[in-house]
Amino acid sequence: MSTLVRRGSASGHLRPATLRCVCSALVAPEPRAPGPPIAAKNAPLAQRSSSPWRRQSGSSSSSSAFSFSTLTATKKAAAAAAAAAKERVRGLLTVEELKRLVEEDEIETVVVGLTDCYGRLVGKRFTASFFLESAVEDGTHGCSYLLATDMDMEPVPGYRFAGWEQGYGDIHLVPDMRSLRIASWLEKTAFVLCDVVDDESRALAPHAPRSILKKQIAEAHSLGDLVPMAASELEYYLYQQNFEEAKEKNYAGLKPVGWHREDYHILQGSREEFFHGPARRHLQASGVPVENSKGEFGIGQHELNVKYAEVLEMADRHVVYKQCLKELADQLGVAITFMAKPHFDQPGSSSHLHLSLWKDGKNAFHGDKKLGSISCSDEFRWFLGGWMKHTPELMVFYAPNVNSYKRFIAGSWAPTQLVWSRDNRTAPFRLIGSGKSLRIECRLPGADCNPYLAFAAALASGLDGIRHKIEPPAAFEGDVYKAKNLQQVPRSLGEAVALFQKSAFAKAMLGDDVHHHYAHFFETEHLAHLQTVTDWERNRYFEQI
Structure with missing residues (x-):
């Protein structure tokens, strides 16, 4: 060090x-x-x-x-x-x-x-x-x-x-x-x-x-004075090289700040306090209340969690958080990445979303109805049903670029099939908490997501579920990775863009003009990848083909 x-x-x-x-x-x-x-x-x-x-x-x-x-x-x-x-x-x-x-x-x-x-x-x-x-x-x-x-x-x-x-x-x-x-x-x-x-x-x-997120917040208010409360859990990798050195190396062969898998690892985390200590203090001093930070599963991977808030404020905090950590890394002569999957042999970095709806100062998801083993309200059940139903067609808002989809690998802590489960980290929709803390955690978004778009997609889907009383499927129990005959998460940006382009729900959520705007945005990103010759291709085909 x-x-x-x-x-x-x-x-x-x-x-x-x-x-x-x-x-x-x-x-x-x-x-x-x-x-x-x-x-x-x-x-x-x-x-x-x-x-x-x-x-x-x-x-x-x-x-x-x-x-x-x-x-x-x-x-x-x-x-x-x-x-x-x-x-x-x-x-x-x-x-x-x-x-x-x-x-x-x-x-x-x-x-x-x-x-x-x-x-x-x-x-x-x-x-x-x-x-x-x-x-x-x-x-x-x-x-x-x-x-x-x-x-x-x-x-x-x-x-x-x-x-x-x-x-x-x-x-x-x-x-x-x-x-x-x-x-x-x-x-x-x-x-x-x-x-x-x-x-x-x-x-x-x-x-x-x-603006897109604000529209959905207004929709929640109009549906019954509902106030969306949210949190995002960002993960990232930290490297010993600075950003300029990383660029000169084409972002390959970088040395992480740690050398042990650091999930909850106090010793390894202490070695990285030169960065995470100031990060916590700066965020806390800049209107972003911090809960804690911890090592994550990858080598050099970390997570820093901030307090939940009204959804617009949470999205703002997310943006400030990322900017603060990038600029702090720049000052300290190290590099940080929020790529969803920077290394093929290490877990990806997520941005799990937590959502609940509140009314009159109380969690509207709390209730005495039953959903599997969970006591909840009808609104909770329908919100989950709508969120799950519309996930494939709005996947571009949770996984917005080519690299995003390389995170969805079995056994990597990232979801691969669309189910919900009680406190199960192999499921994309993990239901956690009880009573006033009952909420839905969506484990699909990567750390590369735009928080305003990701939260807007989640809200629009869940609110549609409440309007139309969309029931969720039955709870899944066990290892989702080993399950058969379940609906798969879209496996590529191309697949997700195609679903978004033909989605009537996405058009209704955004309006025709805005839907065209983002369809073009994501398609442009997809085409840029298709037209690029990669190092992998040269290494595989240059001499042997």
Whole structure:
């Protein structure tokens, strides 16, 4: 590990501790959208201590319904809930708190971001003073191609939303001030996520991933004042090389930070605390409450879990989490990947989704009806039935790229056949908890998923189940990997894209135009793979064929 420390100390990117006391000095901000209590009250965040690394280095609603008036009403509801709320998430900021921190020279920069279709963060950096002067009220603009490019940021023809024919005009980015937070891993920086708004209609642009999730949240409210609560469990691999070195090696032959399988392994986990310790502290200080971290089954693989929340807030936390860990790795001279399957001989990295619906501060999944051995409500049973029924046709939202499908291998802790079971990790739908903690864990999504799209797909499917009283199949007991004659998980992006393209349900969920947009997006990704000559092909055929 000494080589890692030397690289980190030479990087010159470790931020000074200018914000160590900021979070403990903050007045508690107003909470996000109203809903049931998220979790137990947070313990006060202690002043961040230097890590060992630092010590050694010295350093179905129509989209038109989403207007500014709707957003204003939501903010008013959030403000009303604030008076009675017991939960205060440390690291979130109000505009007034941001003004004070700017005046005190504690914040100089505000990152204004949104996710593209892949789930990557894109956007701008504002001087904090100009953000307060301009962007708070007026937002900002970005090129429409941000929602119509490939992984290399190349403009892709064939989209209706944006293209050369339309001149690649601007999209209006409106900061959601409820997502405003300290970005403690960056020096003197705050961070806010944006909605994409149509300048003419003043409605949320329906193609943006965050808009798609917001539409389904509105559907849940309209179905009976239901509040979706959620969590995502991200896994990742960590390597001793930095990102530049990994690129120079074509991302092959990288050395993981560990050398033992580290699932729950305390000794191996301790060797990696130079990274995971600061990661936990930075997230906790940046409005992302952390539960715990642990080693995972792969060599160099880890998991860090954050507290569950209302589903939009959870998706926002997911985005902040990934950005924080990538930038922290960059600062510390190591590399991290959220690929679903970076190594053929190691388990893949997942993003298990946990979902429940709440009403009047109580878990609406709790009830006295029976589903196998589970006591639950009708809504729970129907939500599960709808989620399972629509999974194949919406699989692209859980497994969005070519690599995603290489994770679905028997015996690898990833699901392969579509069943549900009680507390069974071989099943894609694992039912866990009881009473007020009863929830559905979906083990299909990989760490490469876009959280807004994955949660939106899950909600749309489950809510359709409630509307149409869709019954789930009987519970499965035993080893799903060994079972015969069960419905298989789609085995490739091509197969999943074909199911999505012809899905009437996907069209109804998204609308024809947005459905065309994402069908084209996923098909473009699939075709890029089909046209690429791989190292595997050269190694197999160059001389022998």
